[in-house]
Each structure stands twice: as C-alpha cells, then as structure tokens.
Amino acid sequence: MRKLVFAFVVIGFTNGLAQSKKGSDTYLDGINDLDEVVVTGQINPQSVDKSVFEVKVINRQTIDNLAANNLADILNQQLNINIVPNASTGKSGVQLFGLDAQYFKILVDNIPLVSDEGLGNNADLTQINLDDIERIEIVEGAMGVQYGANAVSGIINIITKKDSEYKWEITPFIQEESIGDEYNLSDQGRHIQSLRVAHNINDNWYAQVSAFRNDFKGRFGEKQGQDYIENDGLRGYEWLPKVQTNYKALLRYNHKNTTLFYKFEYFDETVSRYSESVFRNFNPSTQTSNPTANDDIFDTQRLVHHINLNTLIFDKTRLDISTSFQKQTRNVEQFTYRLLSGKKENIRKNEYESRNVFFSRGNLSNFISTESFDLQAGYEINLIDGYTSPMSNPLQSEAVSRSLHSYDAFVTSRFELSEKFSIRPGARLLLSNNFDPLFAVSLSSKYVFNDGLQARAVVGSSPRTPSYDELFTYFVDVNHDVRGNENLSPEQGYSAFFHLKKAYWNKDYSLKVKPKLSFWYLNVEDRIELSIVNPSPLAYQYINIDKFQSIGTSLTTSLEYQNLTANIGLSLTGISKVLDSRENFNDDFLYGLQANTSLSYRVPKLDITSSLFFKYNGPQYQFVQQQTEAGETALERGKQDGFGLMDFSLRKQFLNKRLDVTLGSRNLLDVDRVNTTATEGGAHSGAPSNILLAYGRSYFIKLLYQFKF
Amino acid sequence: MKHLTLTLQFLCIAVLLSCSSDDDSPAQTETVVAFENSELIFSTSVDERTINLVFSNPAQQAGNIQLSWSSNNSNYNEDFVTTPGSESGTLELPFENGDDGVSFELQKLQNPIEGQEKTINFSITSTSLSNFIAGGNTDLEVAFSEAAASSGNFAPEVGGPNQPNQVFLDLSSQSSVTSSREAWDLKFYNGDDFRVKLNGSLFMAAAELEFEDITTVTAEDVAELQSQVAVGTFNPANMAYVDAPNGELYGTAISEISVSDSENKVYLLNLGNEIGTETPQPGSEAVAGEARGWKKIRILRDGQNYILQHANLDETDFQEITINKTSQNSFSHVKLASNEIVQVDENITWDLKFTVFTNEITGAGSYGFTDFIVNNRLQGAKAFMMETSSFSYNEFNIDNVDTENFTEDQRGIGSQWRVGGGPNSSPTLKEDVFFILQDGDENIYKIRFTALTNDNGIRGYPAFEYEKLN
Secondary structure (H helix, E strand, O other): OOOOOOOOOOOOOOOOOOHOOOOOHHOOOOHHHOEEEEEOOOOOOOOOOEEEEEEEEEEHHHHHHHHHOEEHHHHHOOOOEEEEHHHHHHHHEEEOEEEEEEEEEEEOOOOOOOEEEEEOOOOOHHHOOOEEEEEEEEEOOOOOHHOOOOOEEEEEEEEEOOOOOOOOEEEEEEEEOOEOOOOOOOOEEEEEEEEEEEEOOOOOOOOOEEEEEEEOOEEOOOOOOOOOOOOOOOOOOOOOOEEEEEEEEEEEEEOOOEEEEEEEEEEEEEEEEEOOOOOOEEEEOOEEOOEEEEEEEEEEEEEEEEEEEEEEEOOEOOOOOEEEEEEEEEEEEEEEOOOOOEEEEEEEEEEEEEEEEEEEEEEEEEEOOOOOEEEEEEEEEEEEEEOOHHHHHOOOOOOEEEEEEEEEEEEEEEEEEEOEEEEEEEEEEEEOOOOOOEEEEEEEEEEEEEOOOEEEEEEEEEEEEEOEEEEEEEEEEEOEEEEEEOOOOEEEEEEEEEEOOOOEOOOOOOOEEEEEEEEEEEEEEEEEEEEEEEOOOEEEEEEEEEEEEEEEEEEEEEEEEEEEEEEEEEEEEEEEEEOOOOOOOOOOEEEEEEEEEEEHHHOOOOOOOOOOOOOOOOOEEEEEEOOOOOOOEEEEEEEEEEEEEEEEEEEEEEOOEEEEEEHHHEEOOOOOOOEHHHHHHOOOOOOEEEOOOOOOOEOOOOOOOOOEO | OOOHHHHHHHHHHHHHOOOOOOOOOOOOOOOOEOOOEEEOOOOOOOOOEEEEEEEOOOOOOOOEEEEEEEOOOEOOOEEEEEEOOOOOOOEEEEOOOOOOEEEEEEOOOOOOOOOOOOOEEEEEEEEEOOOOOOOOOOOOEHHHHHHOOOOEEEEEEEOOOOOEEEEEEEEOOOOEEEEHHOOOOEEEEEOOOOEEEOOOHHHEEEEOOOOOHHHHHOOHHHHHHHHOOOOOOOOOHHHHOOOOOOOOHHOOOOOOOOHHHOOOOEEEOOOOOOOOOOOOOOOOOEEEEEOOOOEEEEEEEEOOOOEEEEEOOOOOEEEEEEEEOOOOOOOEEEEEOOOEEEOOOOOOOEEEEEEEEEEEEOOOEEEEEEEEEOHHHOOEEEEEEEEOHHHHHHOOOOHHHHHOOOOOOOOEEEEEEEOEEOOOOEEEEOOOOEEEOOOOOOOOOEEEEEEOOOOEEEEEEEEEEEHHHH
C-alpha cells in the first residue's frame, strides 16, 4: 500500500509538518530525506535527486507562506518566469525565456488543463486556484516527448492533494486582501472564502470535496468605476473586477497495487468590462444628457472530468491510463448601459470562444525492466473542438469552428549504464488531422561524480501548433488586407539544458547548502509571424518565417540552517530574433537579468514562520522600429525598466496548530506601471510609454482552521 | 464542540463577507420636452416646414403637450396656418407611450413685403403629465425672412454603420439633402474649367492609359495596372489615381479635359466598393461592400459641353452621354449604369457634407475614411478647429475668431471631430474640440459635435449643434 505510485508525499521540511509523520520512509535514504518526490517526466515517481530531468518544486509550505491564491501569485517569484497581466481582459499569461503562454504547457495531475484558447497552453493563470494543491513541479525546456505539442519553453505540473491522514479533515478558510490601497467590505478589495472536506471512508475509499470563491472587486486606480458619466477615458476599472467560484471533487480507490481516481472540477468566472468610452448623448434641444456606454460581461465556465487508473499487470508492468473530458466556454453578454438609470438595454448574449476536449494518455512501464533498464511506451490522444467568435478577434470576420485531432505514440527508456551514469532517450510521433506527421525527441543523461557532484544534460524538442488567430484571421477591406493562413506548419522548438549541482552539509546536518549551475540554449524554427506578402497593394499574412533563439545561465543556491531556509538565484538570459518577416531586423542577443531570493525563518516555540520573497526582473530589451525625425524607420533598442516584486508574510499557528493565521503584504515595493520603450505602436496608435504590471502594494490576512478527527 | 462553534463562526463571517450590497442607482423620472430648434427660418422658397419637439427620453405613458403662440405682423389663416389647427392661439399635441417626440406642420400662406418683419413665437405652456417638464428650447421663434439662422441642431442621416448616405447641409437655411453614395459615379464641373471628379465616397480610382480609342482597350491591356489603381494599397504612388483630398479642383485624377481630342486619353476606372451590407460590432463600421468592378472611360469636349464615353473593359462598343454645363450648381453628376445625369445635392448651396471619403495618409497613400466631413471649398466654405483648452464652446464669440486660421482645405473638419479607432478599438467623439465655419456668404458659425454614434454605440449617427457668431 505504501509503495503506491500516487502516494503523494511531501516531506518538505524536517519538522513541523504533520504530513511527514507518516509514510515518509518510502523515499528516505541518506541525504535525500530533504527531497521531494516528483512525477513530472518520470517513468516512476522519483526523488528530485534521482530524476534525470531537472525538476523544480514549489511545495505547499511556500504556497502557504505566500498565501497565494492562484498560479500567478506564486509564479511571480520564480526565476526566469515573467507573469504578463492584461488589465483589459483580466487574464495573466506566463512568459518563459522570452516565449509567451502559447509555448508553455500547464498540466494538472499530469494531464493538460483546458483554457479558453487551447489545451494546456495559453492558460490564464488567474483561473487556476491553489486551494487543493499539494505541490507544483516546473521543468524548463522542451518536453515534447513527455507532453506533446506546445511544451516548448517548459511545463508546469500541478499536483493536487489526494489523501488525508485523518478520518475527517474539514478545512475552511477566509482571506481578505486589499487591492493596492483599495479595500472595504462592499466594493473594493479581494474576498476569498473556501471550504475543503476530506474523508477516508475506509481503507480503500477516499473522498474529497472543496468549494472556493474569490471575489476580486477590481482596482479603480485613476478610474472612476461603472457609473462615471464623462467621456474622458476615466470610466471603468484599471483592473477588471471578477468573481470566481470553483468546486472540486475527488473519489479515490486503492487496493493492493491498484489506484483508481475520479476528479471533477467546475469553475465559473465572471469578468465585467466597463467601457471607458461614454456616449454622453447630449441633446442640445432639451439641454439634457442621457449617457450610455457599451459594456461587456464575460462568463467563463470550465468543466473537467479526469479518471485515472494506475495498476500493476503481470506482476511488474505498470499500467497508467488517464482519460479526461474537459470543456471551457467563455460567453459574453454585451449591452448598452444607461448610466443615469442603471438600466441594461439591447442585451446580446453570445458564445465568445470555447474549447471542448477529449484527452487520453496511457502508458506501460517496466514491461521490459531490469535493474539497469526501464522502458515506457504509450499513446496520447487529443481531440480538441474549438470555436471562436468574431468578437474575440476583431481581425476575424466570421465565427470559426475547428477540430484538431492528434494521435501520438511515444517511447522513453532509461539506461543505468552504471551507478553513476544514466541516460534517458525518448521519441514521440505526433499524427494529426491538420498537420504533417511530426516528431519530438529527447535525450537526457545524468552523471554523478565521486564527490557527489551531479551533472545533467537534457535535450528535447516540441512543436507549437498555430493559434486560431494565425490560422483564421481575415480582415480584408478597402484599407486592409490581413489574413491568416490555414496552411501553416507547426513551429519547431528545441532546447538543450545542462545542470551541475552538489549538496554540502556540515557534520550534524544542521547546515545544508545546495548550489546549482545551469546553462541552456533554446531555439524555435519556422516561427510564425504576420508578414508582408505583397508590398503593393499591401497584404499581410501569417507565414512560417522567423527564428528565435535564447541562451542563458543561472546560479541558484538553497541553504538550510536550523530554522532558517533561504534560496537565492541569479539568471541571465539572452534572446535573439531573426525577423525575416520584416524589412530590417537586428538579431543580436539582448540580455536580461533576473534575481530572486526567499527567506523563511521559523520559531518552533511560538509556531511562527516569517517569510520574505523577492524577485528582481532586470531591464528587458527589444529592438523596435521607430520613426526618425527624417521620417524613416530605424531600429532602436527599446528598454522596459527593471522592477522588483517583494512579498512578506508572518504565519502563526494557534490552538494546537489548528488555527493558522497568515498576515502579509504583497508587492511591498509598490510597483504598478513600468516605463517602457520596448513596445511598438500600432497603425492607429502610438506606442505606450509604460505597461501595467501590478496594482501596487497590498495587504492580506488569511484565517484557516483545520478541523480534524 | 469548541471546534464546531469556531468553525460555525468562521463560516458565518465568510457568508457575511460574500454578500455584497447591490445599491440601485436612482431611477430617471423626469422627461424634458423642448423644441428641436429655438429658431426657424422661412425663406421665400420654403412654403411648409415640420416643427419638431423632442423628448429627453422616450415617453413612459401617453399624454399631450400644450403650446401657445403669439405673432408679430402675421395673422392666422392670412399669413400662416398650422396642422393641427390653432386659430385660438393654442395647440395640443398628443403622444403615445414610447414616443420620443411630437411634431406639427406650419404652412406659410404668403411672403412678407420686403422690409417687413413677420414672426411667430411658439411656447410650451404645459403638459398633461407631471413628470414631463419643459426645458432647453421652451420657445421657438419662426421668422419669415431671408436672414441666416442664428442657431440650430442637425442629426445628418448618414444611415448607420454602412454609412450609405452623403448628407449635404446648409446651416443658414437649416436645410439638408440626403443622397445615396451610390447615386452617382462621376461629377462634371460647371465652372470655367473642364474638370471631372470621381466618387471618392465609393473609393473609386482612375488611371490614364496610353490609348485614345476606347474600343481598342482590352482587359488584358490593363491587367497589370489593376492591382495598383485602388485606394488603400499603401503605396504612396496611388495618390495619382484619386482626386486631391484637399478638394483642389486642379488635383483631379483625370486630367483637365482638353479641346483637343488627342490629348484626352482613355482612363481605367476602378468603380470602388458598393455600400457595405454587413452589420459590424457596435462601434465599428462596414462601409465597403463588394467591389463594383471596372470601366474604361474617355471624356471629350464639345464646346461648353462634356462628352463621356464609357464601356466595360472588354467591350468594343461604348455608351455615350453629353453633359451640358449649367449654372445651377458646381457639378453635374452622372451615373454610369443608367447613363444619365442625376440630382444629388438638389442644388442647395451646402456648407458641410457628411460622407465616406478618400483621404491620404502621408507616406502610405490613399486611405478610406468614414465619418468624414467636408466643407464646400468651391463655394467658399472654410473651417478650423478650436480646442476647449483655449476657449470653451459657450464662451467663444466673434471677437475670438482669428480668420487667418481658416483653411482652404476642404478637410477643415474632416475626421478631427473623432479620436482613436483601429482594428482593436472604436473611435469616440472628441470632447475637447469645436469648430469654426465660415460659409460662402461669410456667416461665421461655431459648431460642436454632440454624437458620433447612437445611444447603443452604433456608428453612423452623428449630431451637432451650431450658433452663428456674426
């Protein structure tokens, strides 16, 4: 029973966490007792140290210390990752090594999560709540063999809680948070309520349900809200208000070597977008004004069913099958709002965009297995039915429905050539109804030197499938000719990573230091870009034309000394873009620096943990086309200023560790807008001189109570 | 038990916090009724006019409005009558639930003797509903005279997001003429020069060919040229194929028509686009529909007349029409499909024209503009823009007019009254500007735009108010 694959054990820190009391001996040996077990990219769950891949783990402790609600809150502090919020849609995307959310895949319990615009990629991080999360695993680099298309820059695998040590565990919490300096109980701030109930029915059955509500009231900032009647650009919100509710359920069955679980999730989000343009409708005859505005309310619903079977067949061979139905639909209600009477008129409700997904992945592992050799073979099916309305893309004239079906087969293996040296070659064949057959390959190796120094080299590839915008844009009128291209090929991403790490400790293990040095190279070929395909009459089309490269290095160190844990990281990433889609470009590498650090100090006697997180995003550079005074276009090196994000919290447990109170502040350095010259203006608008990245310093309090028996 | 109590308390707080108060905005209860204009001019050529009263919002129930009138030098049944009748000096106008105004007819029975001032004053005296109140223009002065109106409002019927109409407006007589953009193709100048202009509201374009015989030109001859002879190609050289956007007569795409036939070449004519038919998203436009195809044309002179030859590209035959110069208006308009001269602006001396327009973006060539406003350059109308940062609209008076600011360019207003707009956003009314217009008779007006869209944000419903300054 204890050796179950999905015995989700977080050992985390040596003392204090109740979870470590039981089951922790499964993976304990030597110094590895400090290591988390990871599943991402593994044939069998492994400790981080044994994994051939370099897996970063964010554990529950860190999530709790940050009082993080959604994935954006936590990834903000990660090295190499940038969170790019879009204040006008309310979404937040991820950027890694200069590649946006289309290149990054988000998985929950090893399977990709549906979003408005894709499966796994293009996710809105604010829609992923962390209330039932055990830990988060991050792997940088192309993971096409393990996770298919769109895993170019990396993947995140969110592992949910699937067990409890108690017969009953009832955990309600509330969290009150200011949004910048805005907070009250009615129309400002963020108000979160959550309840989770876990129950071990008997030795075989386990059930868990949770409900979560996040009422984000939006940020006014300079804006004046919904009922502001002037047409001076101040109506509405700087950050859109949204209300999210999330219900989850899990039923798990264990018996001998078999685990079966069914997971259900329902997510609902309402985002209100109040137009900043006001039609004042001044009537000079009556000298009255009856102002109106065109507002939109978006309602997103996500439904996830996931069933997983993990069992042993023929004694040793492990069968693991996940099947999932997922659906995410974004509807929009558009209406005319009469500002004086508060009436909604001319109401239209439409589907905005949606994705309907059937996913299945199965694999057999250890079916040819010796001490020094593992083989895993499997299949993956993705059936994605998508819909986008013209409202979702102003450059698309008609609604588009499209099915993307892909059928993949993959093989990975692990050769333990010696105690010290192991390699993992793998390959995947991707067949689809839309594209020519594609291959993804990977080759990883690990070598442990005599002094304990570990070296890993990881090479992988993954394609990126074209987006709907790239395929179906059609904006042709007397002045414009901008077209998508249904004949696009997927982009090809390749990556190579090299990691060196070693652990040092003193005699009584009270001090442990683990430095890690990494180098990488990432390359995207056949990059899709909107290009001029005819200069006169001017016509644009998306074509496979450009090339993207990223190189970088990072040094991270973790340190533990008695009750102090500290992490420090430094990374330098260079990005080069060959833009054959443009008349002129500069493919020099432009470098950006990032640094992060986290400090956590625990006072066991008082049950207090204080944590400080800091991430510095150095200036980012990009070549932009600018008009010179002579009216010619020239390339200049634009710069987005650097900024620091600092979070602080104090967490104390009361009442025999049943009541957990966390107080803290996010964004202590009060960052909101960051100056930039690194964006280009559009045909109808100038380049913005700053971008909105955060909403200033905010404060939170979280009260969590654990009712266990 | 202690735990349970605590948990319950906790949950109660959670529930409390999750209930947000829904405070309702105050309901709008009063409806204001007013005359559409405070002044109405009956020139000698006008016999009857409709007098409109408007409501600030649609009526919530049926009712009626009482008016009274008093006159100066004019008598009921002698000088004027109203429909419905009002011999007693009062007038009752009923309205239904949902109506947004009422109206009555005023008919002039005889013109005043020159020098005599005849006026009638109408006033709103009462309404049958307590929440209907008179406000704004509560009085209307009707003058039987030739003087220019001192103020007024217009809501030109551009016709919504397809902007199907061109609307010609004369501020001094408070009159307007609405005409379909597709009513005509070419217009022929009636002044001294022999010039022909294209219908830029349909994005037409013309290129001179080497040919002098219209029958010998084939589609093959022009095939290579066709992609370039169009609006919006983003090739600056395409300005040669459209009329000068500044309205200068000498800037026409078609060269001056010569007395010598051999100098009058055949032209390739891109007929532009039909009026759009799609219903775009609120705030967007869809002015351009299907392409209207191509013609070849040749224009000759016959004394003081024009002769227009036109045919489809591959035809060896052609149609011909003679256009005689008239003194009635600046241009005579011709529709090719019916091969006839058509009335477009009904010969009014217009000051402003609301139209879709072929403009220029410097460096990118010709570019189609919507919501465009042209001042009548050939009749001497000029305009310029004022920013409210220097003068408010209400304060601005004749002493503040710097006549040096008037521009010859017919784009004195142009698209400057709106701001923003592009594929991802809709333009909005520019709230911080107003315009000064001088018409051909040197009346000077200030003009303030009050709408670009209707209440629902649908494009193509402009409105403005104006006041005479001198």
